[in-house]
Amino acid sequence: MHHHHGKPAIDLLSPVSESVTLRLDADAILDAQGMAAAPGSLLLRLQPREPASDRLFNNVRRAHITVLAAGSPAIVDAASSHLGTSNSERRIRVGGTLTPAFVNAHTHLDLTHIGPTPHDPRLGFSPFVKLVVFNRRQDEQGIADSVRRGVELSLAGGVVAIGDICGQTRTGPTAAAWRALANCPVLGVGFLEYFGIGKGEQAAIDVMTRVIADLDRNGSLSPTLPVRVGLQPHAPYSVSLRGYEFAVAQAARSKLPLATHLAETPEERRFIACGDGPKRTMLEDIGIWDDSELEFIGRGQSPVAHLGALLARRPMLAVHLNDLSDADIAALAASRATAAYCPRSSEYFGNHEHFGPHRYRDLLAAGVDVALGTDSVINLPSQAGTDAVGMSTLDEARRLFARDATDPRALLGMITTSGAAALHIDPARFTFTPGAPLAGLVGTETATQTANHAIELATSLMASHARPRLALLGV
Numbered sequence: 001m002h003h004h005h006g007k008p009a010i011d012l013l014s015p016v017s018e019s020v021t022l023r024l025d026a027d028a029i030l031d032a033q034g035m036a037a038a039p040g041s042l043l044l045r046l047q048p049r050e051p052a053s054d055r056l057f058n059n060v061r062r063a064h065i066t067v068l069a070a071g072s073p074a075i076v077d078a079a080s081s082h083l084g085t086s087n088s089e090r091r092i093r094v095g096g097t098l099t100p101a102f103v104n105a106h107t108h109l110d111l112t113h114i115g116p117t118p119h120d121p122r123l124g125f126s127p128f129v130k131l132v133v134f135n136r137r138q139d140e141q142g143i144a145d146s147v148r149r150g151v152e153l154s155l156a157g158g159v160v161a162i163g164d165i166c167g168q169t170r171t172g173p174t175a176a177a178w179r180a181l182a183n184c185p186v187l188g189v190g191f192l193e194y195f196g197i198g199k200g201e202q203a204a205i206d207v208m209t210r211v212i213a214d215l216d217r218n219g220s221l222s223p224t225l226p227v228r229v230g231l232q233p234h235a236p237y238s239v240s241l242r243g244y245e246f247a248v249a250q251a252a253r254s255k256l257p258l259a260t261h262l263a264e265t266p267e268e269r270r271f272i273a274c275g276d277g278p279k280r281t282m283l284e285d286i287g288i289w290d291d292s293e294l295e296f297i298g299r300g301q302s303p304v305a306h307l308g309a310l311l312a313r314r315p316m317l318a319v320h321l322n323d324l325s326d327a328d329i330a331a332l333a334a335s336r337a338t339a340a341y342c343p344r345s346s347e348y349f350g351n352h353e354h355f356g357p358h359r360y361r362d363l364l365a366a367g368v369d370v371a372l373g374t375d376s377v378i379n380l381p382s383q384a385g386t387d388a389v390g391m392s393t394l395d396e397a398r399r400l401f402a403r404d405a406t407d408p409r410a411l412l413g414m415i416t417t418s419g420a421a422a423l424h425i426d427p428a429r430f431t432f433t434p435g436a437p438l439a440g441l442v443g444t445e446t447a448t449q450t451a452n453h454a455i456e457l458a459t460s461l462m463a464s465h466a467r468p469r470l471a472l473l474g475v
Helices: 073-083 109-114 126-135 140-156 176-182 198-217 241-254 266-274 278-285 291-295 308-313 326-334 343-348 351-355 360-365 393-404 408-414 417-422 454-463
Strands: 020-030 040-047 060-062 064-071 090-100 102-107 159-166 187-194 227-233 259-262 317-320 338-341 370-372 440-444 468-473
Touching: 020 064, 020 073, 020 454, 040 073, 064 073, 090 454, 090 468, 102 140, 102 317, 102 338, 102 370, 102 393, 102 417, 109 126, 109 140, 109 159, 109 176, 140 159, 140 176, 140 468, 159 176, 159 227, 159 417, 176 187, 176 227, 187 198, 198 227, 198 241, 227 241, 241 308, 266 278, 308 326, 326 360, 338 360, 338 417, 343 351, 343 393, 360 370, 370 393, 370 408, 370 417, 393 408, 393 454, 408 417, 408 454
Parallel strands: 020 090, 060 468, 102 159, 159 187, 187 227, 227 259, 259 317, 317 338, 338 370
Antiparallel strands: 020 040, 040 064, 090 440, 440 468
């Protein structure tokens, strides 16, 4: 067993100024669709990005990447002679395991400037909400700086596709975070967040209608953009059913991705089922509570059941889902919803103390796709705010591997192909499927072994503490 120290040699790649065929020979290659070889090789075609200034970001080479062949060195030898590329190939030997880059299905990049912050879960959710409200940037430039820093930390963690929540400021919903994200070299969705319940319901719908119309006029709602616009009615305790209805109708009309925080906290459960508690008090304190809400709230339903009819109308990315009954899981499966689970965030808020272990494996067994997210940097360990570690969903997957001994191949899927599907991105971009454009390539030092079993290679990746390194960016 030996470890390769330092960066994978692929970092030495000179700028891609013309189309080049690159042959990488690694200790292992692995993706979530069963591609596994140790030693393993990849044959890639790199095509230059224009303009030339776009070919480097954060010291990572950017190019259009197409996978030509992947597998054992012998398989790639055969492919390369068949394709006739053997003479023109640049060959690089790389230590460690190569995987496709990662996806973060749920995060709040506009909170990156706050940095990792400890929290006592016994104090409930309110101190956290106050921290966010008090520290959230209100100006377009401040929001953009925070998002850009979040992207740098994501790339440092091997993440190239992001489901970002574009938070509402004091003046209302804003597309500022989406604009910042759309200017970064990543794929994903900027979900525009809004709050609207009781007396605030109509105003929220009016503002969102205006924001969406403005984006539509600029062509910003196009489904072909690398970073798409999505909608995020915040949560069932802050958005009325009519506010959700608006999102579902708008998403159907403009083909927009939808996400919401759902079944997250005990306070949410109490508010939806009983119509009282801290969430109700908060709405009363800010002067927007209206008793007309009791037509739908305080009816003894779970948060998932409360949204049931709307979930069934359009597939939604349901975030957190800490609080689920068997009936809730069946309803999510029937509605083709996708789950975004943020393990370290869930632990930070002590949700397992309230609800027991998270039921992500029951969701998977019921046929619900589960993707992993980091939530904001606030709820991550302090190293996540550094360039050496960054915000990586590989760390979320490793947490589940260590805690629950979850199948490591399933975990790799949750941070690649399932994450991509959750964000309406072609999952093939997060595999080594020949012909597919690769979104990014990550190298991670692992205990070297000769094995062609995906389970052993995936175990080695999840058990390792080595940092993933983004070797190439295909976005």
